Amino acid sequence: MPELPEVETIVRGLHVEIAGRILRDVWVRRRDLRLPIPREFPERVIGRRILAVQRRAKYLLFRLDDPLRADGTLILAHLGMTGRFAVQTPPFPELGAHDHVVFLTDDGRRTTFSDPRRFGLLSLGYSDRLAEHPLLKDLGPEPLDASWTGEQLLGKVAARRSPLKALLLNQSVVAGLGNIYVSEALFRARLSPLRLGCSLKLVEARRLVRAVRDVLQDAIAAGGSTLRDYVQADGSIGGFQTHFSVYEQQDQSCSHRGCPGVIRRIVQAGRSTYFCPACQR
DNA sequence: CATCACACCTGAGTGC
DNA sequence: TGCACTCAGGTGTGAT
Structure with missing residues (x-):
């Protein structure tokens, strides 16, 4: 969750x-x-x-x-x-x-x-x-730390032939993202989840870092996202689930200004990915 | 490495 | 109501 x-x-x-x-x-x-x-x-x-x-x-x-x-x-x-x-x-x-x-x-x-x-x-x-600690020693950088940069990210993925979706889910590349926010961040960065790490350019890596940070900060400000189980410590639900641009938004029109695309759901490594094939390249 | 299937476990939702 | 089936904010393993 x-x-x-x-x-x-x-x-x-x-x-x-x-x-x-x-x-x-x-x-x-x-x-x-x-x-x-x-x-x-x-x-x-x-x-x-x-x-x-x-x-x-x-x-x-x-x-x-x-x-x-x-x-x-x-x-x-x-x-x-x-x-x-x-x-x-x-x-x-x-x-x-x-x-x-x-x-x-x-x-x-x-x-x-x-x-x-x-x-x-x-x-x-x-x-x-x-x-x-064994549970923590292989974790990658904290995405909200200023030390996590486009250069840093590119250094981790430039030699990888995995798709960006899988790389961002990998906690040793960057720590803390899961299935929702990977889709949301790639949408904000206008990058396709199918792109391979080795195809990423520095300007794109910088865009991605900014997008990850923005979506995480927006979600924290909204108290997180509640789909099924998650509640805050006081039992109240999160608020970000009403702000999803792509997650569980298949068949909706793309919310990027002027984009004629329609959000699609695909499966990568057994997990749902949501993206706009028109503007995420 | 990379990719995939599968495993862990329970509950909610759907279709028949 | 019951049953079979699918899916789910995560992570780890082992096969290919």
Whole structure:
């Protein structure tokens, strides 16, 4: 489900709600997510204070204080397709079959991690060794960082014979994009998802970088996109799904000024791609 | 490498 | 109502 804008929205909401709180108890009701939750998870986090909630790619990072380390422990979470975090205030609703982990905080509230499909994960790491973490070490640059440039992108894809769609989905090329925002960014950059990496010119790579950044920023400003499962930390839905230019817009006319094209849906590597064959070249 | 099929798992929607 | 089937914001593996 959640791509960078959805994760960023949830992270910001969680930071406001639970940063500064102490974890009084943690219930792991089901361990077998995409990766098993470590057995020592509760003992490692109970009693710790949440210092901050941050994001790297599509991972949520909960930084915890830790009297045993100069720079502490952290919880890594990935939402997969259907994962969600919800901060709840008493009286608490009954827990459901998909509420796999419950965090009780010292303010009397609780935060639940739910994930019907169990493609998500919860793991542990150390703040001072983030870059070496097995789940993070191969991730590419953050697209919203100023250090990610057209030159940087071109350096990664110039020798590749994969289509741009696949390259942008590849988290080691650039981190955080998923199926929605790849289609949307390629549309804004007027580049065909079928173009191969090795065909990209510098001006096009720069255009693509700008388009990726613009669409991600617009989506974050709208609180992300809700198709089916995604909700913000407070349970409200996102707003960007009404701004899609191409995603799930097949047979609609192209929204680029003066373009006579019609949006098409194709399948690349088993996943839907939406684009305008007329203006995306 | 690159591409594809397939796997993980559940729920929603559709057509008969 | 039931059943079969398709599809879904992700990621990883193994075959070719």
